[in-house]
Amino acid sequence: MFEYDPVLYSRLLTTLTLAFHVIFATLGVGIPLMIAIAEWMGIRRNDPHYTLMARRWARGFVVTVAVGVVTGTAIGLQLSLLWPNFMQAAGHTIGLPMFMETFAFFFEAIFLGIYLYTWDRFKSKVKHFLLVIPIVIGATASAFFITTVNSFMNAPQGFNIIDGVLTDVSPLAAMFNPATPSKMSHVILSSYLTSAFILGAIAAFHILKGSKHVYHKKALHLTMVSAAVFAIGTALVGDLSGKYLHEYQPEKLAAAEWHFETEEKASLVLGGILTDGNEVRFALEIPYALSILAGGSADTIVTGLNDFPEDEVPPLWIHYMFDLMVFIGIYLAALSALFVVLHWRKKWNAFNRPVLWAVVAGGPAAMFAIEAGWIFAEVGRQPWILNGVMTVAEGATTSAHVDMMLYLFLVLYAILGVTCVVVLRRMFKQNPVEAELEKRNISHQAV
C-alpha cells in the first residue's frame, strides 16, 4: 500500500482548500463591483429596478462572502500548519503584503456590515452608494495583495541568501516582482469577468424559465456589457502573462505548449495528445502563434523542454489546463460581444434561446477557467514552491496525521458547499423578484 507522505497530503489538502476558496474568493472580488455598477445605474437613471438588483445581489453576496471568509481563514492558518518551513522563509520576505491584506479585509468587512443594514437609512441615495465603494476597494485590494504573494512564489526577489542566511531583504522589491503586474491584473480582471458572467447566467436562466419581467432583461444586459469589457481585458492581460512566462518561467510556458525544440517561429499547439515518444498528435497547430504570444513577433526564440534539466520540468498535462482557460476566455469574449451587438441593433433579438443558453453555460465555464488557470499556474511551477529557491518537499510539514485532516476538510467543504447552494436557492425562491417588486411598489412599467 501507500506509505504515509506528509508532503503529498499537504499538497492535496492545500489544493483542496485553495480550489474551494478560490470559487468564493473570485465572487468576493467581482460581485461588489457589479453591485456598485447596478446601484449607480439605479441612481443615474432613477430606475428602481437597478437599485433592487443591487440589493438582491448584495443579499446573495453575504452568503457567498461568509464561505469565502471561513475558507480564507482556513487557508491562512493552513499555510502555517502545512508549510511551516515555507512560511518561515516567506514571513521574512513577503510578510508585508499578507499583513496589508488583513487591513483590506478589515476595511471591507466593516463597510459590508454597514452597507447591508443601511439601505433605507439615509435620505440621499448617493450616500448609501458611497458605502459600496470601500467594499469594492477592499475586495480588489485583498486580491491584489494576495496575488503579489503568489507572484513572489513564481518570481522570488528582494532578498539574498548567503551561506543559508537571509540578507538584504527588501519587502517592496519582493512585493513588486516581475510577475506582479501581469498576474494581479489578470486575476482581478478575470474575477470581474467571472462574477459578471455568473450573475448574467442567473438572469438568462430566469428568462428561459419564462419570466417576462423587464428586470431580468436589464440584469442580463448590464452583466453582458460589463463582461464584454472584462473579457477583452482578461485576454489582453493573459497575453502579457504569456510574455512574462517567456522571460521568467520559460519551462512553464514550454510545458503548457508541449514545446520541445528551442526554435523561432514556434507554433501554438491546441488540444491533442502526447505519445510516449513525446510526439504531439491530433492537435491544432497555429503557426508562429507561440512566438507571438511569447515575444510579440514571429522571430522570438522560444526555449523548448529539451533544454531544461529533466527534474525541473513541470507535469505536461498542464497543457490541457492552459487550453481550457484560453478556450473559455475566447468563448466568453465572443459571446458577450455578440450579445452586446445583438442588443444594440434594435431589430435583432438578443434574448433568443440559443444565446440565452450559451450565457447560462458561460457562468460555470468562467469558474472552470479560473480553476484551470490556477492549476496551470501552480502545477506549472513544480517542483518549486519558491521558484528556484525552495522545493515543495522542503517547504512541507513533517507532522503525522495530515491524511486525517485531508478527509476532515473534504467533509467540511462538501457540507459547506451543499448548504450554501441550498440556502441561496431557498433565499431567492422564497422571495422572487416579482414578489419583491410588488411589495416595494415598483410598477412593472417603470422606465
Next chain:
Amino acid sequence: MSYEVVGIAVLWTFLYGYLIVASVDFGAGFFSYYTKRTNKNHITHNIIQRYLSPVWEVTNVFLVFFFIGIVGFFPSTAYYYGTALLVPGSVAIILLALRGSYYAFATYGAKDSPLYTFLYGATGLLIPASLSTVLTISEGGFVIKENGNVRLLYGELFGSLYSWGVVLLAIVSVLFISASFLTYYASRAKDEGALKLLRKYALIWSFPSILMGIIVFFLLSKRNLEHYQNMVDLWWMFAVSLAAFAIATYLIWKKRNYGLAFIMVMVQYFAAFFGYGAAHLPYLLYPYLTIYDGFTNETMAIALIIAFIAGLLLLIPSLYLLMRLFLFDADYVEGKKEAM
C-alpha cells in the same frame, strides 16, 4: 522600545481585541441556544441578532490579523507552532468555519433551524476551548523538538490539570464577558425582559470567572515557575484586574451604569491579559523560542510597523462609523430601523 517589543505589543493588542469581540459573539451563540432550549428565546433573540448581524465578519478579521501578523513579525512561530499544532489548529479551523458560515446561513438565508442554532451554540464554547490550548502550549513542556522535528505531546496536554484549568477559564470568561456586554446592549435597547435575563446570566458567571482566574494563576506555578514569578512581580496589574472586576459586578448587581460596568469588565481582562503576556516575555514558546531569536529582519519590521500605522489610520474612522451606526444609534438598537 525595541522593534521586537513593539511587534509583540501590536499583536497582543489585537489578540485582546479578538478576546473581547469574539467572547461577545461566542457567548451570544451559547445564550441564544440555551434560551431556545428553555423557551426563553423570544426574550433575547432580537438583542443578539441586532448586535451580531453587522459585525460578525469584523470579529473574524481580528483573528486573521493576529495569525498573519505573527508570521510576519515572528516567522519562526510558523515553524514551531505550525508543525506542532496541525491537529488542534485544524480542529479550530473547522469549528470556526462551521460557526461562521452557519451563522450567515441562518441569519441571511433560511429560516431558523434547530441544527443551525445548535451548531452556533456548541461551537461558541468549543472554539474558545480549542484556541486557549495555544496559550497552554506556550508555557512549555507540551512541545518537544527532537532530531529537528517538532512534536506535540498529546498525553501531556490532555493529562495536565493546568491545561483543563485554562479551558475552563476560557469558557467561563466568554460567558461572563458576553453576558455583561449584552446586559448593557439590552439596557440601551430598553428591552426590560432581555435585560433582566441577561443581567442574571452576567451575575451567575461573574464569580466563576474570577475564581478560575485565581485557580489558573496558582496552577501555573507548577507548570512554569519562571512565568509565575514574573507574574507575581507584576502583582499590581492583577490587583487592578480584581478591582475592576469588583466594580463591574457591583454595578451590575446594583442595576446601575451598565455601560461603565462593561468597560470595567474590559479593564479587568485587559489588565490580566497584559499582565500575563508581559510576564511571559521574552518567550513565545518556552523554552525554544523568544521574541528576539524568532524575530523578522529589521527592514521587514519597519515596513510592517509603517503598514500597521497606515492601516490604523484607515481602520479607526471606519470602526468609529460602524459603532456609531449600530452600537450608539438609539433607533437602530431599539429595533426601529429596517434591516437588509
